[in-house]
Amino acid sequence: MALRNVILGFLEEPASGYDIKQSFEHSLSHIWAAESSQIYGTLRAMEKEGLLASETEKSNRGPDRRVYRRTLQGDKALEEWLAGDPELSPERLSVLCQIHFLSRARDPRKTTVFLERVRDSFIERLREYEALRAEEGKAKEGTVDVFFDTLALDLGLKTLQARIEWCEEALSRLAALDGADPANA
Amino acid sequence: MALRNVILGFLEEPASGYDIKQSFEHSLSHIWAAESSQIYGTLRAMEKEGLLASETEKSNRGPDRRVYRRTLQGDKALEEWLAGDPELSPERLSVLCQIHFLSRARDPRKTTVFLERVRDSFIERLREYEALRAEEGKAKEGTVDVFFDTLALDLGLKTLQARIEWCEEALSRLAALDGADPANA
């Protein structure tokens, strides 16, 4: 159901499936990048359900565009979503499963190597988020908009920082284990 | 593909679909709780692929059990998963989408109410994780096992703490905005 809601959110102005795909890439890329195939299908379904209405329109470049706008029912659905409960989806990070089973083997060496790689991946992603954040910040220096537009991105940054810290802590505790109890190696 | 790998991980000892379902509930519940229907289907598929082999066995209570064990090929697949790249799945938190579109409206009041609810949900989940953590810790006080067995859980704890902090920070910045610029209300 989330995709439907996000589409409703993007349709503040009438837009085509192609436009919505662009919106994903420009303003939600760090959270979600839906595929065109899914977007087009969902738009059709939403029109059938009465959430959207569409008209075709000549493009000045390429084939005709099917332009969608929210119906009153669509307006209402969006409002309900934004006034409804926070949707805390379960996380199900595969990497946690890997760590779980690795650590069952009680092998400090293997665990260390793996955690270092996890940390490096997190750091890499952090760099990407920081770059995005810098762009946003530069574009709207000192305005109230900076706060609102970086709200969601900042959660990602904070989360990654905490996870990198977790890696560092786990690695230093592992090093202590390995030193104190070399029989484990 | 993740479910296949987790099943391989659980099959350190031969086990039935039912047993695997229990394993999810006992040792991976905070990360993932797969449904029986999916587990049984996947077990069948994995046997067909040569990762597992099964025999039926009388149960001392209830119907016959189909007990699976890893084949050599299954051993190899598990090893490869644990030696392979960390799987950092994309997060796609619906709640971030909600925040994104709420904040577009530039409405400090609505955003405040929503963020308070998000914070409370995170706090609730944190309590659950802390309870799980306390159980683990109690069962294996002072042993090396505590470290390994709480590794994945601790990431969850750290993540939640960071997210709660993020809520608090955003809320206090919002309060400042609202005080300084009441024209926005």
Place this chain on the structure above:
DNA sequence: GGTTCCATGTAACGTGTTACATGATTTT
């Protein structure tokens, strides 16, 4: 006799990805 636990599954649906098909227009 009813509830709970053991145990395996089927069917339908919802969501998401990958690969591909089609064809116009603009830029190099």
Place this chain on the structure above:
DNA sequence: AAAATCATGTAACACGTTACATGGAACC
């Protein structure tokens, strides 16, 4: 003439959830 961009879609597959069917054994 080739490549990039605009624009919409179909088909097949993979993953996951929900609801339901079936039936035995143990416990109260």
